[in-house]
Amino acid sequence: MASNIxxxxxxxxxxxxxxxxxxxxxxxxxxxxxxxxxxLGPGAMPALVALILVVLGGVIxxxxxxxxxxxxxxxxxxxxxxxxxxxxxxxxAILLFxxxxxxxxxxxxxxxxxxxxxxxxxxxxxxxxxxxAAVLAVAVPALFVGILGMPLRIWPTLH
Amino acid sequence: xMDSLGxxxxxxxxxASPANLxxxxxxxxxxxxxxxxxxxxxxxxxxxxxxxxxxxxPTGALIMLAGIYYGAxxxxxxxxxxxxxxxxxxxxxxxxxxxxMARQGRxxxxxxxxxxxxxxxxxxxxxxxxxxxxxxxxxAIRFGPADYxxxxxxxLVGAIVLAxxxxxxxxAMIVLGxxxxxxxxxxxxxxxxxxxxxxxxxxxxxxxxxxLGVFGIGEIIRILIGQERDGGxxxxxxxxxxxxxxxxxxxxxxxxxxxxxxxxxxxxxxGAALAAFASYTVEKxxxxxxxxxxxxxIEGVAGPESANNAAAQTSFIPLLxxxxxxxxxxxxxxxxxxxxxxxxxxxxxxxxxDLFWGVVASMWIGNAMLIVLNLPxxxxxxxxxRVPYRFLYPTIVLVSCIGVYGVSNSAFDLxxxxxxxxxxxxxxxxRFEPAPLLLGFVLGPMMEENLRRAMILxxxxxxxxxxxxxxxxxxxxxxxxLAAIILPTVRRNRExxxxx
Numbered sequence: 001m002a003s004n005i006x007x008x009x010x011x012x013x014x015x016x017x018x019x020x021x022x023x024x025x026x027x028x029x030x031x032x033x034x035x036x037x038x039x040l041g042p043g044a045m046p047a048l049v050a051l052i053l054v055v056l057g058g059v060i061x062x063x064x065x066x067x068x069x070x071x072x073x074x075x076x077x078x079x080x081x082x083x084x085x086x087x088x089x090x091x092x093a094i095l096l097f098x099x100x101x102x103x104x105x106x107x108x109x110x111x112x113x114x115x116x117x118x119x120x121x122x123x124x125x126x127x128x129x130x131x132x133a134a135v136l137a138v139a140v141p142a143l144f145v146g147i148l149g150m151p152l153r154i155w156p157t158l159h
Numbered sequence: 160x161m162d163s164l165g166x167x168x169x170x171x172x173x174x175a176s177p178a179n180l181x182x183x184x185x186x187x188x189x190x191x192x193x194x195x196x197x198x199x200x201x202x203x204x205x206x207x208x209x210x211x212x213x214x215x216x217p218t219g220a221l222i223m224l225a226g227i228y229y230g231a232x233x234x235x236x237x238x239x240x241x242x243x244x245x246x247x248x249x250x251x252x253x254x255x256x257x258x259x260m261a262r263q264g265r266x267x268x269x270x271x272x273x274x275x276x277x278x279x280x281x282x283x284x285x286x287x288x289x290x291x292x293x294x295x296x297x298x299a300i301r302f303g304p305a306d307y308x309x310x311x312x313x314x315l316v317g318a319i320v321l322a323x324x325x326x327x328x329x330x331a332m333i334v335l336g337x338x339x340x341x342x343x344x345x346x347x348x349x350x351x352x353x354x355x356x357x358x359x360x361x362x363x364x365x366x367x368x369x370x371l372g373v374f375g376i377g378e379i380i381r382i383l384i385g386q387e388r389d390g391g392x393x394x395x396x397x398x399x400x401x402x403x404x405x406x407x408x409x410x411x412x413x414x415x416x417x418x419x420x421x422x423x424x425x426x427x428x429x430g431a432a433l434a435a436f437a438s439y440t441v442e443k444x445x446x447x448x449x450x451x452x453x454x455x456x457i458e459g460v461a462g463p464e465s466a467n468n469a470a471a472q473t474s475f476i477p478l479l480x481x482x483x484x485x486x487x488x489x490x491x492x493x494x495x496x497x498x499x500x501x502x503x504x505x506x507x508x509x510x511x512x513d514l515f516w517g518v519v520a521s522m523w524i525g526n527a528m529l530i531v532l533n534l535p536x537x538x539x540x541x542x543x544x545r546v547p548y549r550f551l552y553p554t555i556v557l558v559s560c561i562g563v564y565g566v567s568n569s570a571f572d573l574x575x576x577x578x579x580x581x582x583x584x585x586x587x588x589x590r591f592e593p594a595p596l597l598l599g600f601v602l603g604p605m606m607e608e609n610l611r612r613a614m615i616l617x618x619x620x621x622x623x624x625x626x627x628x629x630x631x632x633x634x635x636x637x638x639x640x641l642a643a644i645i646l647p648t649v650r651r652n653r654e655x656x657x658x659x
Binding site: 009010013017020021024027028032033036037038039040041042043044045046049050052053056057059060063078079082083086087090091093094095097098099101102106109110113114117118120121123124128132136137140141144148149150151152 | 210211213214325327328330331334335337338341345347348350352353376379380383384547548549550552553554556557558559560561562564565568570571572573574576577580581584585588589590591603606607610611614615618619620621
């Protein structure tokens with residue numbers, strides 16, 4: 001059972017890599033000159049790399065079809081439904097930080113990033129999140145901006 | 160020889176300047192601090208702390224990064240021994256006997272021997288770096304573009320021969336990394352490649368976002384989906400002093416481990432993990448009573464811990480002399496050097512003698528600092544082991560965000576971080592090792608540059624790679640490695656090594 005899942009995974013991921021390589025390769029060949037053997041153009045190396053990716057993706061897919069899975073997997077697998085909450089919240093927190101840091105300044109953006117990512121774990125209690133956000137949003141910017149001198153805006157500026 | 164001695168003397172004078180001593184100390188302590196945290200290995204430690212070094216001048220930055228590296232390794236051995244949680248593959252072996260010793264109430268001596276062994280090994284391998292690096296750089300300076308291209312092919316293939324998991328998948332990750340590495344403006348033609356009109360990608364995909372996304376964010380998502388493990392039960396380590404008998408038993412293992420590690424660290428793909436495995440196997444073979452191993456044999460801690468530290472340091476040789484990273488940690492170092500505007504390669508030693516010798520000397524100083532400071536601080540490190548993951552990971556996310564943004568001041572780099580975080584999780588879930596991706600990513604532009612130059616010099620004749628003797632030899636070596644992987648007997652052996 002587990003080995004079947006694993007084989008399907010290998011087949012699918014191999015095909016995905018091959019497809020990525022093919023798409024990138026087609027785009028590269030269409031958009032950038034390959035140049036001549038003596039004067040390789042900007043498309044040459046990327047096209048070569050994309051071609052190798054297609055071949056390797058193909059090998060992975062074919063091996064996924066033919067080869068017996070090596071026993072049971074470690075139960076990882078690509079579980080999209082289970083990933084929705086943690087991945088969504090963590091990635092969302094990062095994107096929010098990026099969108100807000102310039103506008104709100106680093107301390108408020110940090111608090112938002114911490115709250116967002118802390119919500120990703122089911123174990124965290126609400127009070128802990130508030131405390132964590134309060135501590136980290138001050139301590140980490142203090143370290144980076146205060147001690148290391150990174151040129152970041154700390155608070156929102158009023159226009 | 161005289162060059163090396165003079166170089167070390169010069170390096171000591173650089174590394175012993177107050178500022179550099181401070182960076183070295185800060186790096187070693189920070190590295191240990193972060194490396195001790197459960198679930199944070201050396202790779203993520205370095206990626207997280209890389210932005211911290213950004214405002215320093217290059218020598219100080221590299222001294223600090225090297226300190227972070229061996230500090231993180233030291234932290235890894237602490238978690239292995241007291242918690243049975245290896246931070247990375249190179250300390251997996253330490254878990255076996257180290258944790259067994261801890262369960263018998265001998266965790267203190269295990270920690271002490273690991274630290275002493277690391278210091279002895281560090282001393283020997285620093286000497287080896289100082290002696291061999293100039294020799295290798297002298298050879299490498301004669302390399303033409305074709306030789307360089309072949310060297311990188313060998314380096315990339317060599318780096319994954321010993322990687323765990325599927326070889327083809329690792330190869331595919333390298334190639335995917337190469338493709339990502341080529342995104343951005345082509346230096347020769349000025350053409351913007353694969354940027355899809357996004358101006359922020361004109362300089363290529365950011366190195367810090369890729370490293371933090373794949374190794375930090377991706378890993379966090381993976382852990383949160385699976386079983387969130389908290390710090391776990393820490394075993395009291397008892398008195399630190401090893402008995403005289405334990406010291407005698409470990410001295411041979413430390414000496415052998417140092418030699419094995421120094422040698423294996425030089426190989427592409429060798430690095431710390433292989434050295435630790437090799438040393439453990441040797442100690443077990445040499446032991447009068449091999450059955451003690453696995454039940455708390457002190458040689459099983461002393462040997463591998465010495466070996467992985469020695470290898471960690473000699474793996475700087477290919478980096479500093481050839482510009483070739485032998486593993487993902489070294490790829491991070493290359494990225495750091497390039498962020499500081501330094502191209503790694505044989506010219507570093509002449510162009511930047513302060514940097515080269517300063518870093519070499521600081522390795523030895525840093526190891527000495529670790530042994531003096533860390534053994535008394537063990538109690539503090541142990542307390543860090545108890546930090547619950549639900550507090551730890553938001554901190555990692557925040558430090559990643561500020562670090563990424565601080566390096567580039569570009570909000571787009573946070574999008575990159577998120578995208579590569581997602582990619583890192585997907586790849587790991589499908590059992591693709593993400594480390595080779597970083598190697599390819601770093602080497603992509605350099606490979607392309609050398610490929611183009613070689614083709615210009617040969618007037619468009621691709622057989623140049625086979626006609627140049629050095630290039631031919633390197634490609635033959637690559638071929639042998641590939642053949643060895645594909646041949647079934649070797650594959651079985653390799654699986655056995657990892658099964659042990």
